[in-house]
Structure formats: C-alpha cells, structure tokens
Amino acid sequence: MAAVPLYCVCRQPYDVSRFMIECDICKDWFHGSCVQVEEHLAVDIDVYHCPNCNPVHGPSLMKKRNNWHRHDYTEPDDGSKPVQAGTPVFVKELQNRTFASADEILLRMKGEHVTPRYLERHGFNYPIMITEMEGLGLKLPPSTFSVKDVEQYVGGDKIVDVIDVARQADSKMKLSEFIKYFTKLHRPKVLNLISLEFSDTKMSEFVEVPDVAQKMSWVENYWPDDSFFPKPFVQKYCLMGVKDSYTDFHIDFGGTSVWYHVLWGEKIFYLIKPTSANLALYEAWSSSPNQSEVFFGDKVDKCYKCVIPQGTTLLIPTGWIHAVLTSQDCMAFGGNFLHNLNIDMQLRCYEMERRLKTPDLFKFPYFEAICWYVAKNLLELLKELREDNCPPPTYIVDGVKALISALKTWLKREVNEPTSEVPDNIRPNHLIKELTKEIRYLEEEPVSGSKPMKSQGSGCGVGPGSNSSARRLREQQRHAPKVPSNLDILEQHTREVLKRLEVGPLEEDPAFCAKVHGKLNKVSTASAAAAAESLEDNHLRLMLVNGRIIREAVQHQRRLQGDKSPMDSQGNSSSEAWDNQGLPSPLSRSHATSPETEYQYCDPSMSPPLHPSKRHAPNPPPVSNQATKGKRPKKGMATAKQRLGKILKLNSRQSRVFV
Known part of the structure; x- marks a missing residue:
C-alpha cells in the first residue's frame, strides 16, 4: 500500500x-x-x-493596494471602472443616498398584537416593526451580552463562515479567531458574521423565538420526529457585524420569512416589494456578470430605507428583496421560517434559486421534503374542513394549488435528476391525486349556504398551533339539543325497560319479594301511561314480544274486530300487566294463535331463549337505510332491540322466566 x-x-x-x-x-x-x-x-x-x-x-x-472601490484592490485605478458593492467607497456613497421612507410600507405594532390569528385575517405582506416586546414571546439575553459570551456558550473551536465585506467573499475561520478580530481596536478588514446557527449549543437556552414564528413554522409543526432527513435548524441565528458591514440585495433562502432583533448597535435595511416585475428584475440582476457594479435599488421604482435601532424587532414577509448595512458595531438575533400564508411565493423563490444555481450552502435545507410533509398535512386539513362543512380560506386553497403544480414538476424532474427528497412514508402520486380531488370538490361542489372566502382570514382556524373553529363547530353540534325522532323514543323506552329489568337475584324472603314486586308494578303502571301519551303524539305504538317489536297496528286491528284485551283489577291492559316474577307478560301468551304475530311459546325449562340475531325467518332484518344496507353493525353499536334481547336472555337464566 x-x-x-x-x-x-x-x-x-x-x-x-x-x-x-x-x-x-x-x-x-x-x-x-x-x-x-x-x-x-x-x-x-x-x-x-x-x-x-x-x-x-x-x-x-x-x-499592493491600488484602489478602494473594487473587490480586487490590486487593479490599477484609472477611474473608468465602476464602484463595486461592499467596498469602502460604496459604503460611503450608500450612506449619502436618499431613499423613500419605510413608513410608507411599515406596520408598527405591539408585540401582543402580532399573532398567527392576526396574520391569517389580515395577511403577512408587509414588514412589521415591533418596539414593545411584551406579548411577542421573544426571549433574549440582556443587552450586556457580549461577543465573548457568544464564544463561551457556543465554543471557540466552532468553524464559522465569515464575509469579507470589501471583497463580498466568504471564508472560514474559528469563532475564537473572529471574536479576537471583533474585539481589536484596529481592524484591517471589515468582516461580517451572519450565519451562526446556534440551536444545538448552550446559547440556545438564552433565546426563544417569537410565538408567531414558532406557531406558524412548517418545521416546528409539520416535520416528523422519525424523518429520514435531518431536521433543518434555521430558527436561531446570531449575527455579529462591525461598523460598515454590508450584505447586498438578496431574498432569504426558500422565500422564508424572517424575524430580526437588534440586541445592541444598529442596522439599516433597504427593502423592495416582491412584485412580479421586481422579482423578474432581481433574477436578471442576480445572473448578470456585472451584478456587483449595479446597485439594485436603482433598477426598481422604490427602495425603502428602514432603520432598526437597539431593542427593536423586525418581521420581514416572504420574498421581500433587501440589503443590510451595519451602521455601528452590532449584535442581532434572528431566524427564518416557512408558513402557510404565502406558499406560492415561497415556491417561486425556491424555483428562482434553482434557476440561478444557488449553492446548497445558501438554500433552505431539504426544502422539497418539507413541502411533501406539508402537502400531506394540508390534505388532512382540507378533508376535515369539508366534513365540517367549513370552507378553507383563500390562502390555503391557493397554496395547495401551487403545491400541486410544484410537486408534479419535481416528480417529472426525478427522471433526469434522481435527487429525490420524497419521504419514504409518502406515496407521491396518490398524494397529488387526493389533493387535486379536494380542490375539485371546492371548485365544482361548493359548500351549500357558504360564501367563497375573499379575504386572508377565515371563519375556520387552520393555522398550525391555532384553535380550530372547525373543532369548535363540531363541539357545538355535538352538544346542541336534538329533536327526538321515532327511533329516539324507541331507544328511550328500551332503556327504561332495561333499567327495570336490571335487578339482582331476589332473596327467598317472601315478604321482601312481594315488596319488590309491588314497586315494580307501580313503576310499570306509571311508565306505561307516560309512554302511551308520548307514543300517541309520535304515531308510534310499540310492544315487545320475545325480543320482537310488534306494532300497535295489530292490536288496533283486533280492537276493531271486537277482540279487546281484558283489563286487570288495577285498570291495566293485560299486555301491560306484570307476572308473578316482576316481568311484563307478553300479549302473545293469550293470543298465541294469532297469525299476525307468528309467535310460538316454548317452555324456558326445556330450551334456552335465542338471541334475536340467532332466531329464524319470522324475525325481520334490522332496519337500515341506504348508507347501512348490507353492512353489519360496527362493534359496540348493536341495536337497542339486540341489547334488550341479550338482557332478557341473561335474566331468564337467573330467574327462570322467559319473555
């Protein structure tokens, strides 16, 4: 070897x-x-x-340095070459420029008002500045937290990516080396650290992201713990830049939204709306060979200047094009998150990154995988809302449509570029088919009595982590009073009979038995009278015979023929009377030969009673509608008639009485 x-x-x-x-x-x-x-x-x-x-x-x-306005400072300065971004000359000119005020597009809000529910109702299309942190849910170290503290809790040996601002070039170095540079009085270069993700370090305990970012984040809500792909960590960044650090115009990876808080120092943001025209200009500018020589803010209608002082938080929506200047030494914390409100824009930004051949280091980790997970969850959400008769908000419908188109494109691309990020537990073609079907339901068969959603908000909460109005609607329907039907009355009558029958084995004491029988007779008389009144109103006259339900129509026919039931000494019909064992005596004992009842009495001592489901042809099949026709009842959902028959069977074995 x-x-x-x-x-x-x-x-x-x-x-x-x-x-x-x-x-x-x-x-x-x-x-x-x-x-x-x-x-x-x-x-x-x-x-x-x-x-x-x-x-x-x-x-x-x-x-030898020959100029101060070019990335390659060894070039001869003949005055003919333009200024490049990040150089000392560029930064000085930038500070002297005039820009439109960000007050034209900025929303200034209190932290307690910035919630997922607010953004779902009003949209998240413009930057939000927050100066009052209470209620935002953002936890940070004190303003005395220094770069040396970062080194202590993150570890000096950690390799970090640092930007040489004058050259707009990346290089790697140990965190301890950068901290040593940061704390020097004389700095020969301008270095900027903007990509220190510290979720897996001890410093993570000092920072909690805003509630709105946590609750809306795709990664936090949809990324499964058992995923084959490693979970993306993009929620906690520490940014340390010295004075005159500059980051040129860009869109955050995957079109992510950003939360950004200045702990100490100051940052200046230059913001551009993500209109279709501006995005097209941005893509052309990003792919041009002279990109660094053209200030992108000059190519669009308006570029807004937004100053972020110490103690202020800024939320930047999806797709906003922005550049950042550090006007004084600064430490800031921030994080990125994908969400449901701007799915289409997120996908457009991702596809733009692919066309620009952005290196994987500067792309959202496993962006396509998280989109598959989200598609699966949104499918379940759409089905749930449809079952609850609750229309989804417009941003969900539009987002699902964009997702369907993107997922189809990615599947086709797999033929030539087998770099699949489809999770193992997802059937991609089936998922796309089901999502398409749900969208078709919404377009072809709109929910009756509901109006199409025209705003970002919805009557049904659908955001991750939010309380769903659909669930509240189901609870209200579950607890709403119901108008009793004939079957409900039958069920109530059966329950009353079962309660009277659920009596344990009686003692052999005759006096005690007589006392119990008397009480049962009184209860029977009262319940029979009440049942007769209620049943008359509902046109339902029922009678139980050997587990079968016989309609009163048979008894009414006999009365018309002169065959009336004799009344006992207490005024009760014989069909309602109780025998000497405390059980109701069936009418069929005195009319066993009636052809309508088709009832044959047998001695319980000779053969055990049969469960209603075991009896022969005379018993009709259970009542069913079109939905249950030909199907057996689910386990635990036997009919009232079957339950009554089972109780009677068990009782007869103990008391030797057959009904």
Missing part, C-alpha cells in the same frame, strides 16, 4: 475541511492555523514564505 502524503509542519495528511496555503519557494503545503495565516488574510499575500523558507528568503510579500 502506498504511503499517504503528509503535509505541513504537523506532518498530517491533507484535510479538505481545513484551510491550507502553499509556499511559493519550497512548494510545500501548510495548514493556515499551524503557520498563523488566516484564510481571509491569505488573499492579501502576494508571495508566501513558509516558516522553513522564511529565514533564508525573508518574510512574505504582501499585495
């Missing part, structure tokens, strides 16, 4: 994750950290001499 090449004074193999520099004399390679050369400073070296060559050839030679 060939020996692994060793490099540097530490004699270690090559490591792609560590910055290395080549000596221009001996041509050997060295780790920057081993020879005290930082990556962002290496670009300033014209000729590098390693520690071994330095004693012989002298120190390294540095590049």
Whole structure:
C-alpha cells in the first residue's frame, strides 16, 4: 500500500475541511492555523514564505493596494471602472443616498398584537416593526451580552463562515479567531458574521423565538420526529457585524420569512416589494456578470430605507428583496421560517434559486421534503374542513394549488435528476391525486349556504398551533339539543325497560319479594301511561314480544274486530300487566294463535331463549337505510332491540322466566 502524503509542519495528511496555503519557494503545503495565516488574510499575500523558507528568503510579500472601490484592490485605478458593492467607497456613497421612507410600507405594532390569528385575517405582506416586546414571546439575553459570551456558550473551536465585506467573499475561520478580530481596536478588514446557527449549543437556552414564528413554522409543526432527513435548524441565528458591514440585495433562502432583533448597535435595511416585475428584475440582476457594479435599488421604482435601532424587532414577509448595512458595531438575533400564508411565493423563490444555481450552502435545507410533509398535512386539513362543512380560506386553497403544480414538476424532474427528497412514508402520486380531488370538490361542489372566502382570514382556524373553529363547530353540534325522532323514543323506552329489568337475584324472603314486586308494578303502571301519551303524539305504538317489536297496528286491528284485551283489577291492559316474577307478560301468551304475530311459546325449562340475531325467518332484518344496507353493525353499536334481547336472555337464566 502506498504511503499517504503528509503535509505541513504537523506532518498530517491533507484535510479538505481545513484551510491550507502553499509556499511559493519550497512548494510545500501548510495548514493556515499551524503557520498563523488566516484564510481571509491569505488573499492579501502576494508571495508566501513558509516558516522553513522564511529565514533564508525573508518574510512574505504582501499585495499592493491600488484602489478602494473594487473587490480586487490590486487593479490599477484609472477611474473608468465602476464602484463595486461592499467596498469602502460604496459604503460611503450608500450612506449619502436618499431613499423613500419605510413608513410608507411599515406596520408598527405591539408585540401582543402580532399573532398567527392576526396574520391569517389580515395577511403577512408587509414588514412589521415591533418596539414593545411584551406579548411577542421573544426571549433574549440582556443587552450586556457580549461577543465573548457568544464564544463561551457556543465554543471557540466552532468553524464559522465569515464575509469579507470589501471583497463580498466568504471564508472560514474559528469563532475564537473572529471574536479576537471583533474585539481589536484596529481592524484591517471589515468582516461580517451572519450565519451562526446556534440551536444545538448552550446559547440556545438564552433565546426563544417569537410565538408567531414558532406557531406558524412548517418545521416546528409539520416535520416528523422519525424523518429520514435531518431536521433543518434555521430558527436561531446570531449575527455579529462591525461598523460598515454590508450584505447586498438578496431574498432569504426558500422565500422564508424572517424575524430580526437588534440586541445592541444598529442596522439599516433597504427593502423592495416582491412584485412580479421586481422579482423578474432581481433574477436578471442576480445572473448578470456585472451584478456587483449595479446597485439594485436603482433598477426598481422604490427602495425603502428602514432603520432598526437597539431593542427593536423586525418581521420581514416572504420574498421581500433587501440589503443590510451595519451602521455601528452590532449584535442581532434572528431566524427564518416557512408558513402557510404565502406558499406560492415561497415556491417561486425556491424555483428562482434553482434557476440561478444557488449553492446548497445558501438554500433552505431539504426544502422539497418539507413541502411533501406539508402537502400531506394540508390534505388532512382540507378533508376535515369539508366534513365540517367549513370552507378553507383563500390562502390555503391557493397554496395547495401551487403545491400541486410544484410537486408534479419535481416528480417529472426525478427522471433526469434522481435527487429525490420524497419521504419514504409518502406515496407521491396518490398524494397529488387526493389533493387535486379536494380542490375539485371546492371548485365544482361548493359548500351549500357558504360564501367563497375573499379575504386572508377565515371563519375556520387552520393555522398550525391555532384553535380550530372547525373543532369548535363540531363541539357545538355535538352538544346542541336534538329533536327526538321515532327511533329516539324507541331507544328511550328500551332503556327504561332495561333499567327495570336490571335487578339482582331476589332473596327467598317472601315478604321482601312481594315488596319488590309491588314497586315494580307501580313503576310499570306509571311508565306505561307516560309512554302511551308520548307514543300517541309520535304515531308510534310499540310492544315487545320475545325480543320482537310488534306494532300497535295489530292490536288496533283486533280492537276493531271486537277482540279487546281484558283489563286487570288495577285498570291495566293485560299486555301491560306484570307476572308473578316482576316481568311484563307478553300479549302473545293469550293470543298465541294469532297469525299476525307468528309467535310460538316454548317452555324456558326445556330450551334456552335465542338471541334475536340467532332466531329464524319470522324475525325481520334490522332496519337500515341506504348508507347501512348490507353492512353489519360496527362493534359496540348493536341495536337497542339486540341489547334488550341479550338482557332478557341473561335474566331468564337467573330467574327462570322467559319473555
């Protein structure tokens, strides 16, 4: 086996994750950290001499600065080349520019008023500035929290991405090195740290994101714990920039919305509306070779200037194009989140990133995977709202339509680019088909008596984490008083009979038995009279015979023929009388030969009673409607007649009486 090449004074193999520099004399390679050369400073070296060559050839030679307005400051300054973004000349000119005031588009609100319910009703289309934090749910460290505290709780060895502002170029360095640079009085360069995500560090305990971002976030609400893909962490960023740091115009990855709080210092935002015209201009500008030489704010109708002082929070909606200038040393906290209110715009921004070939490092992690998870959850939401006869709000319908189109496109793309982010537990074609079906229901068969939703809000709460009005509607319907039907009356009558029958084995004491029988007779008489009155109003005259329900029409026919039931000594009909065991005596005992009843009496001592479901042809099948026809009752939902028959069967075994 060939020996692994060793490099540097530490004699270690090559490591792609560590910055290395080549000596221009001996041509050997060295780790920057081993020879005290930082990556962002290496670009300033014209000729590098390693520690071994330095004693012989002298120190390294540095590049000569020829201009202050170009990223490559070694270019001759002939005055013909335009100013590039981020350079000292650019920053000075930017501060002297005049812009439209952000008051034209800014919503100033109290923290307690910024809720998911408010945004669902009024939309989230314009930036929101919050100066009164109470009720926002945002938790932050005190304003005395310093960059050294960040190093303590995050760890100095953490590798971070730092922007060299004058060159608008990225480089990597240890957090401890950046903190050392930040705390120096003399800074040879302007460095900006804007991508320190600290959710997995001890500093995370000091920060809680605003409630509105937490409750609306797709990742927080829809990302499953058992997902094959790692959960995206984009909710907690710490941003540390020195004076004159500048980030050029951009749209946050995946069209995410942003919450942004200045702990100390000051930031200036330059905001542009995400209109179709502006987005088209932005895409053309981003792909142009001279992008850094053109100030994008000059290409649109209006660019708004928004100053964010210490202690202020800014919420930026989906798709807003913005640049940021740090007017003084600053520490800020922020986070990104996807949500249901602007799904279409989020997808447009993602597709734009793909066309611009944005590196994965600057894209939302597993954006397509989270969209599949969201589509699955929105399908369940649409079905629930349809079952509750509650129309979904417009932003959900429009968002689902945009999702369907995007999901179809991604599936087609899989043929040529097999980089699937479809979760294993999702059937993509079936999901798209079901979503399309729900949209068709809404367009072709609108909910009767309901008006189409024209505003962002809805009578049915559908936002993640919000209280659903659909659920409240179901609760109201569940507890609303119902008008009793004939079947309800039958059920009530059956329950009363069952209560009277649920008496334990009687003692052999004759006196006690007589007392119980007397009470049962009184109850029977009273309930029979009450039942007769109520049944007469509902035109339902019922009688139980051996588990079968016989309509009073049979008895009425007999009365017309002169066959009237004799009354007992207490004035009760024989069909309502109670036998000597405290059980009702069926009318069929005295009219066993009647052809209408088709009843044959048998001695209980000779054969056990049959459950109604076990009896032969004379019993008619259970009453059913079109929905239940041909289906067996679900477990635990036996009919009242079946329950009564079972109780009678059990009672007869104990008391030796068959009804």
